[in-house]
Amino acid sequence: MTALLVGLASWSVLAFSALLFVAQLIAHEAGYRFGRRGAARGDVQPDGVGVVVGGMLGLLAFVLALTLSFANTRFSERRAGTLAEANAIGTAWLRAGAIGQPRGSEIARLLEQYTQVRMQFVQADNDPVLLDALNQRTNALQSQIWGHVSAIVREQPNPVSTALMASLNDTFDMTTAERFANSLRLPPQIFWLLIGMTLLSMATLGYQFGVRGRTLRILVALLILMWTVVIVDILDLASARIGAFRTGVEAYEWTLKGFQGGVTIPPAPR
Helix, strand or coil: CHHHHHHHHHHCHHHHHHHHHHHHHHHHHHHHHHHHHHHHHCCCCHHHHHHHHHHHHHHHHHHHHHHHHHHHHHHHHHHHHHHHHHHHHHHHHHHHHHHCCHHHHHHHHHHHHHHHHHHHHHHCCCCHHHHHHHHHHHHHHHHHHHHHHHHHHHHCCCHHHHHHHHHHHHHHHHHHHHHHHHHCCCCHHHHHHHHHHHHHHHHHHHHHHHHHCCCCHHHHHHHHHHHHHHHHHHHHHHCCCCCCCCCCCHHHHHHHHHHCCCCCCCCCCC
């Protein structure tokens, strides 16, 4: 069921929002009808129902705040990861250019391709086939780059080659961290807790209106719309490849612009 909803959200966030909105309306209407039956039997106290409904709505608001904080943290981690990875790539590229031999130039060239692949990975949609291809391309480039730096270290075991190896190791570590950050999403348990509490709260609110013998359908629809927008935004923030809240690739673009022109070695000052 979770995979089905994820697929629906990947296809259209608007369709997922509409489904959630309609589900809340149905829950509210079902609660209203049960409330009318309870009022007809005369075995329900409206004041007691109001206390319970107020507590449930307050708890729902609290859970929404917690999950929003969680989702925002995941989004911030992904953004910070792109900056850290782009900076690590830039440092490795500069050190490769300072080596001063064909292998260093080849590493710098491969790092430019590596940056473009990482940009495509961050921008990719929720397509397992595409993501697997990008990860394989990333692994292949890492193997090529590491083969060249291993040869440099063996041929020139000095602090400069050691620094290049360390910067490339940091680059690959940041790639793993960014891949891990993009794989994280809202846990299914929390997702179903949020959905369940929302539907139950709407049902009890409808039950309260049914007990009182009146309903405010327009205001209830506005309330449901607000809940829907908040929940969808939370799910959007928590998911790297679903919705409109995507991680930007500006840091990679700036790094690629820094590669233009190569490393220019000025003449020694007199």
